[in-house]
Amino acid sequence: MNLKNKLLFVIRLLTYYIFYTTVRININYLTMLDKLSILGNGSSALLSALNFSRLGIPIDLFFDISKKNDSNLVTFLSYFSLKYLSDIGIDQLSDQKYETINDIECCYINKRSNKRTDLRFKDHKIKPLGKIIPNNDLYNFLLLKVKDTKNISIIEDDISDINLDEGNAIVNLSSGKSYHTKLVIFTDSKNKFIHNFDKTDYIQKSFGQTALSIDANVKRSSQNKAYQFFTKDGPLALLPVNHQRCSFVWSLKDNSEILKYSKEQIENEIYKYTHNYIDEFAVHSINKHKLVFSFSKSMTHKNIIMLGESAHTVHPIAGQGFNLTLKDISTLYNVLHKYLSLGYDLNHNFIFNDFYKQRMADNTLFSFSTMFMSDAFISKNNFINKSIETSFKILDRAPFIKKKIMKFASGREIL
Amino acid sequence: MEHSSINPQEVKKFTELANEWWKPNGKFKTLHKFNPSRLDFIIRNIKLNFSISNNIKQRPLEGLSILDIGCGGGLLCEPLSRLGANVTGIDASKQNIEAASIHAKNNNLNINYIHTTVEELDIKGSFDTILNMEVVEHVNNQKVFIKRSCELLNKNGLIFVATLNKTLFSLIFAKYTAEYILNFLPRGTHDWNKFLTPEEVYSFLIQNNCEVIESAGINFNPLLNSWNESKSMKANFIVTGKKN
Numbered sequence: 001m002n003l004k005n006k007l008l009f010v011i012r013l014l015t016y017y018i019f020y021t022t023v024r025i026n027i028n029y030l031t032m033l034d035k036l037s038i039l040g041n042g043s044s045a046l047l048s049a050l051n052f053s054r055l056g057i058p059i060d061l062f063f064d065i066s067k068k069n070d071s072n073l074v075t076f077l078s079y080f081s082l083k084y085l086s087d088i089g090i091d092q093l094s095d096q097k098y099e100t101i102n103d104i105e106c107c108y109i110n111k112r113s114n115k116r117t118d119l120r121f122k123d124h125k126i127k128p129l130g131k132i133i134p135n136n137d138l139y140n141f142l143l144l145k146v147k148d149t150k151n152i153s154i155i156e157d158d159i160s161d162i163n164l165d166e167g168n169a170i171v172n173l174s175s176g177k178s179y180h181t182k183l184v185i186f187t188d189s190k191n192k193f194i195h196n197f198d199k200t201d202y203i204q205k206s207f208g209q210t211a212l213s214i215d216a217n218v219k220r221s222s223q224n225k226a227y228q229f230f231t232k233d234g235p236l237a238l239l240p241v242n243h244q245r246c247s248f249v250w251s252l253k254d255n256s257e258i259l260k261y262s263k264e265q266i267e268n269e270i271y272k273y274t275h276n277y278i279d280e281f282a283v284h285s286i287n288k289h290k291l292v293f294s295f296s297k298s299m300t301h302k303n304i305i306m307l308g309e310s311a312h313t314v315h316p317i318a319g320q321g322f323n324l325t326l327k328d329i330s331t332l333y334n335v336l337h338k339y340l341s342l343g344y345d346l347n348h349n350f351i352f353n354d355f356y357k358q359r360m361a362d363n364t365l366f367s368f369s370t371m372f373m374s375d376a377f378i379s380k381n382n383f384i385n386k387s388i389e390t391s392f393k394i395l396d397r398a399p400f401i402k403k404k405i406m407k408f409a410s411g412r413e414i415l
Numbered sequence: 416m417e418h419s420s421i422n423p424q425e426v427k428k429f430t431e432l433a434n435e436w437w438k439p440n441g442k443f444k445t446l447h448k449f450n451p452s453r454l455d456f457i458i459r460n461i462k463l464n465f466s467i468s469n470n471i472k473q474r475p476l477e478g479l480s481i482l483d484i485g486c487g488g489g490l491l492c493e494p495l496s497r498l499g500a501n502v503t504g505i506d507a508s509k510q511n512i513e514a515a516s517i518h519a520k521n522n523n524l525n526i527n528y529i530h531t532t533v534e535e536l537d538i539k540g541s542f543d544t545i546l547n548m549e550v551v552e553h554v555n556n557q558k559v560f561i562k563r564s565c566e567l568l569n570k571n572g573l574i575f576v577a578t579l580n581k582t583l584f585s586l587i588f589a590k591y592t593a594e595y596i597l598n599f600l601p602r603g604t605h606d607w608n609k610f611l612t613p614e615e616v617y618s619f620l621i622q623n624n625c626e627v628i629e630s631a632g633i634n635f636n637p638l639l640n641s642w643n644e645s646k647s648m649k650a651n652f653i654v655t656g657k658k659n
Contacts, residue, residue: 342451
């Protein structure tokens with residue numbers, strides 16, 4: 001080998017070395033990235049991705065766009081939720097096409113005597129309480145925003161498995177691809193992986209009820225008001241979306257005859273309770289949803305945090321399901337922001353502990369109180385009926401307590 | 416030896432505990448709980464002094480050089496490195512440095528750990544920030560220790576000194592209650608005679624051309640089981656000095 005060849009050999013060796021070390025450094029850098037993974041297929045997953053993307057970290061959103069939910073369900077978004085969504089750039093909800101809810105009127109009908117007792121939540125200083133938004137509209141607004149957000153990658157492939165070890169999690173896809181992450185967030189109660197974890201931490205039971213969600217065109221004389229009728233068959237909510245459109249949600253026992261009724265019969269049944277408040281109405285669509293209660297006692301498992309419906313599915317009686325989810329998301333955002341600003345890792349146990357401490361009490365209170373309420377309002381026991389009647393009467397004459405409840409329901413207590 | 420700050424018995428004590436550093440419920444659990452409050456104080460002061468915005472950014476401390484003296488297992492070095500700072504951690508215990516190095520490597524962090532003392536530190540250049548956190552009460556010659564620390568500091572750089580106040584309160588609560596009743600710390604961790612008053616720390620810093628710009632207490636709230644920054648400096652306190 002002459003001198004020229006020797007020199008060329010050394011240069012080639014050096015080039016290989018530089019190339020190899022640079023590529024290796026880049027690979028190391030990529031695997032070092034603090035990635036956060038979100039699993040879910042609903043608005044909660046989209047909202048979580050949008051929120052946590054504000055932390056400036058890359059988000060892998062495992063989300064199947066084709067599984068879009070076409071139900072006619074609506075969501076009550078409290079004043080706090082609307083403000084929070086507006087702050088993260090979801091401005092469409094302030095649109096006039098969604099009616100603001102300022103008052104709520106509850107009407108309890110005694111199961112034995114058919115006697116009515118009314119309870120009105122109205123305070124001109126606490127308004128608006130919120131808005132009723134169709135789930136599909138909310139989903140579309142959020143999806144549009146997520147697609148526009150640079151640090152969110154949507155991964156649509158099916159997940160085959162999730163491996164958890166001490167520091168990291170690996171999300172394996174059916175396609176054979178794997179995604180490494182430090183923190184996995186579950187947002188969806190339909191997530192099959194929840195049940196792979198410690199079952200003793202997860203309570204799941206049927207309410208023994210089915211909700212009818214009814215989308216209708218309605219003419220009303222009174223605006224900005226939602227109604228809840230506690231009928232002998234179960235609670236029926238009249239939820240105005242806008243001046244022409246309303247949603248009715250009727251929670252019925254699984255063995256209720258009404259579930260077998262035709263569209264016209266259901267219209268007649270609803271009209272019996274609502275004729276004083278609506279002039280005309282025509283039902284567009286009726287969906288049925290089995291009501292299931294689920295509650296995670298830990299809200300966390302190794303590198304996983306469960307929020308929203310993956311941690312708690314509550315009865316729709318108080319209309320607080322999505323607002324609870326939003327409180328979970330906003331709390332987790334604050335906890336992550338605090339610890340990431342202090343240089344902690346995404347999977348540090350402080351993050352899991354603080355999130356649990358800050359959300360557990362509120363979630364427990366809402367989950368179990370709504371379960372208790374749903375049982376009480378559907379009960380035919382005379383003592384319970386009388387007790388509810390008396391409570392309604394006392395509460396209607398206690399403006400201070402009503403004010404507190406309104407502040408709580410609208411989220412003003414936490415603003 | 417009289418000018419050396421190192422206390423061999425203290426080094427031996429911490430060497431025996433080296434494997435405990437990163438166990439959240441181990442013998443240093445109190446230090447873990449305490450860490451967010453002191454990190455918050457340090458990062459806030461650094462951001463103010465070096466005009467770093469509070470906006471969310473991946474590596475806000477990028478470009479800053481930080482020396483952590485008596486770094487132990489690296490409880491402060493790692494978060495600061497993750498925030499982008501160029502961190503050097505030194506400790507007189509070889510086992511501490513080994514424990515810190517292994518943990519940093521497992522977490523893909525590039526921290527320069529050196530088994531040395533501040534007097535023997537052989538390093539070119541100086542630092543933008545120096546941390547003397549809960550270490551000054553474990554050295555022999557505190558004046559020499561702070562003098563040497565200040566010598567390693569860049570002009571307009573920051574030095575943080577955290578220690579325990581020499582008060583009756585700290586003797587009862589930070590020494591006896593914490594070590595013998597609540598088991599927050601291993602018994603014999605602290606010698607009350609080596610505690611310093613805030614005025615003594617201020618005086619050491621001023622003598623070494625450093626202006627005191629902030630000081631605060633970090634106190635335990637037994638109801639919330641948490642450590643929080645407070646105005647009361649009766650026990651744990653932290654002082655920031657800025658080199659002129």
